[in-house]
Amino acid sequence: MSALEILNIRKTYGQVETLKGIDISLESGEFLVLLGSSGCGKSTLLNIIAGLAEATSGDVRIGARSVLGVHPKDRDIAMVFQSYALYPNLTVHRNIGFGLEMRKVPTAERDKAVREAAKLLQIENLLDRKPSQLSGGQRQRVAIGRALVRKPEVFLFDEPLSNLDAKLRMEMRTELKRLHQMLKTTIVYVTHDQIEAMTLATRIAVMRDGRIEQLGTPEEIYNSPATLYVATFVGVPPMNLLRTTVRPEGLQLQGVGTCLPLPERFKDKVKEGQQLVLGIRPEALRLEQGTLSIEAVPEIAELTGPELVVTALAGDQRLTACLPPRTPITYNGRMKLSFDGEAIHLFDAETGLSCLR
Template identity: 65%
Template structure:
């Protein structure tokens, strides 16, 4: 499969700039998820790759060829939309093979391609049915099969699971993952659902206001967010962000108007003067109730306790700042009380409160600039 390269892609509508110079390279066989909220430019970028929208500037390359002025049907891509867009009067087999039929592909070759796609998608028994006789998940499989038979260089998915209920979305995520592993296809996938992104992607590009804030593997994005926007967008519940200052001896951090103290790992201490403002980023699952007799890193006032299954969300405040902790069900406190919490210092992510960018910490941190800030994708 071919690689995809975007060079300086920008899009402007009158005075509104929706894409602000996107540079991106996708290797053969990758599953790239464009992740972000509505209006961030992810679907516009996908449409530019597809040729459905012309960029205001920049170039799109598939393999070694520029396709910036190539008609969509000649780009050798296949797109699966949010709506299934199936022909209601045609059978599943005809729907899957319709594109090949329009290209005058011989009937025997067309039928063989439809059978192969149906086998991969496990819908062989549905080939004679009409779309009205299918469930939502089955219809989406048919739409994917219609893209598969073209054997394209790149698959494009525009929020394909948005119309499905929660159970079907989970099932289809598994199917898409299996399909990618079986076909070793190059895929660009748009979604606003960070769970989809985390489970499907080999790499994620987090978008915000027409720019890529960070690009990396799901683990890199989750564990080492480049800034507070990425930290708050990835994770459910999202990362806690607590304002505070460096302690007087420079070895710890203390929350603003709250109780507690978190040790600052030695790798970061040298560049932080006592009293300097600093934001602590803490994943809810990294917080654990303090064991008997142990000093607490944070003390929270408990307001709400939510049972989610194997774990329980404890929602409250440290001083005036909101905090969420994910604890085991048997360790959950009662609302109205306090909860002493402990955390491993190395699991805390530190952010500059002015720029909201992550500070470098240790050998596993993101590449940094000369000021010690983690680099954003466009930096």
């Protein structure tokens, strides 16, 4: 039995259709990340699961029952908000246990649950403090603790790390990963941050304009993007895209003056004269000898620490390459960027769909 089923969910505001038929089945213990840019519908979908918004049509099932029309407190879910939503006048202990208190859970049982959650989150020494005395990361741990003590069927997270600085975000990602591995909880997590999605999820749903563009594991999303949108949205720096045409001799790169052999796996998927977009990840490019290569002129080199990110001009098209940090770069000189045929992705220029779909 699935822990959560989202069945053809649609949401309309007047003439505007925000969600256009979302279908997802989530097994117990999965960590699903809804990933997408602002306005794609991911928070609306989360609110429908939580009962904070009503679907125009479709169904949401938690366990064996439909929860449409069921009050949020009766859905067997717990939600962690972006803003923490802590009570400023209550201690950490009472904030964590507030939901249990409202359910008339006996004091001794409530205290035990709060202390167990605090120990798990390593905030035992903060139980007597109030939210104003906590850092952002500590407040987020309290908000997570309040969700944990309820032991719900499904946890919902609405961009919980977006208010934290980069270092705290990384620390909290690690904590969330650790908690999920320990507790085997079912989680639906909303973010626009692809790093969070890639590091936390067992599956990612990339959303765009109210639809799911691709649903798969982080490895599938990154290594086998189904569309141009997914290819460019996931990956830092984003995938290089080059306009190309299928010719009898191979892939003619427009504005570059280079023709590449067509990889074997695409030979039954494309036809002569077809306009394509060739994609290649920046980390797949290197200066060492490779099977294939493109000549380019370096324009900018940015040292990030572990790598040198080089932007170069190939004909009238730009390429980004992630190279070793000590790579010597000669500006306005020529460099040969090599790669293997396995690194090539091809997309139909008109539909944006992967040629391997």
